Amino acid sequence: MPENLRITAPVGSDGKVTRPNSTPETPRTQPVNPGRVPQAGGQKTDGGQRELLLARDSVFGAFIRRWEQTPGLGETLQRLASMAAAGPQAPGRTLPADAPPLQRLAAALTMERGDIVKNLVFQQENGTLFSGPLFRYLDRLSGRADDPQLDLRIADFLRAFTGCFSAGEVRQSILNNLRAVEASIPAVYARKLQAAQEKLPPEDASPGAFAEAVKKEILPLLSRYVARTNDYGKSRDAISLLINNLAILETGSRKDLVARFEELLRYCRTGLNLPEEEAGRMQGLFAQEVLSRQAEPENEFSRALASLLSRAGRRGEGESEGLDPAAVRDICTSVLLDHSVFMPFVHLFLPASVGGRFLFTEIWIEKKDAEAPPAPRGEAGVRPVRLYLTFDIQDLGYFEASVSLTGKRADLHLACPPALARRRGEIRADLAGILQRDGLAPGSVRLTSCREPEVPKIIRKKIDERKRAIDVSV
Structure with missing residues (x-):
């Protein structure tokens, strides 16, 4: 019998039940994240904020992962354009409306020197819907x-x-x-x-x-x-x-x-x-x-590329024309990432065939940072505009350039293929002359050998520096 009796709390003289104090449970110890611990002397680290931004479920983290996983246009679009330029082309640049998209792209790639500037200016002026x-x-x-x-x-x-x-x-x-x-x-x-x-x-x-x-x-x-x-x-x-x-x-x-x-x-x-x-x-x-807006702006390259990507994106049509669907998807993804709110650059690109020589150009123009501190007094209140260029020229190699424009002053750094190291003096003089013809005052013009691509690293660093600022241009 005694083992069947339930143990109860004792009853006091006042008729109230006295309940023993229960031992509180020891709280579970959570692992400490060193990146979020303030440093000595009141200095805080940015590790916790960076981890939060790059978390798997954060929008910026998803953008960075997709941007790093997607091949650049220098790989995908350049390969597509070179394939179009090497393919059969119709005589003349006027093609029928029902011409294959790849053939229309090949015709649009044939340009003169002045056409390159016109195409790049068109991209810059029509890069957003609200650009007038x-x-x-x-x-x-x-x-x-x-x-x-x-x-x-x-x-x-x-x-x-x-x-x-x-x-x-x-x-x-x-x-x-x-x-x-x-x-x-x-x-x-x-x-x-x-x-x-x-x-x-x-x-x-x-x-x-x-x-x-x-x-x-x-x-x-x-x-x-x-x-x-x-x-x-x-x-x-x-x-x-x-x-x-x-x-x-x-x-x-x-x-x-x-x-x-x-x-x-x-x-x-x-x-x-x-x-x-x-x-x-x-x-x-x-x-x-x-x-x-009544008439659509005329640009053969943009129209031919849009038609090719649109047609190749439809089920089965891209494969029937010899296009790689994965490469087409990567090109579309790259263009969409260029218009992300986290992209601090205006990205221009242009494949072209000039004088029988194929080249592929990319330009990154740094957007204005509304939250940046005012410019130093020594620059007369003018904040520099920075541009980064890459161009791959057939039979010459890969070039990179960084340009800093402060008012009318242009500072230029050009990285050339090692094979052109002997002609640095001639190239430097030509660059200074080009800047003067464009109404700019040449500042420092520096030439080095291009051992490995540096511009992609700069772009990645700038994206990380401005990860808390977004651009909502449409």
């Missing part, structure tokens, strides 16, 4: 006013501008989203989705009509699918992108664009007391920007 005089004016106005209400109205205008002049790309993105949904849902629902897509209007229909058809034919079907299956897999991600692109397309009418601009202009007049002269200038810049 109007957007530079709005950027200066926003920085001068420092008004959150103005920034909200500018954001509404930019959203309407994007939808208005990117309707074709957004429509194609919606169709790609539908194909992604179709590939990730059961066959019975995929067949219903295919039947619904056949009811969408043709390509020449207005963006508004296309958006209304998607809302009427596609969204109810997807809504019923999600409600019945509760699918949180790949299809849900594709549906989310579809809804986002549809919202962009709905704000893409000319009427909405004009309404957003008039609202912005009205606030500038009443909220910022913008003079009528400035308001008239702003209206003129808007009209100029709209007219310039």
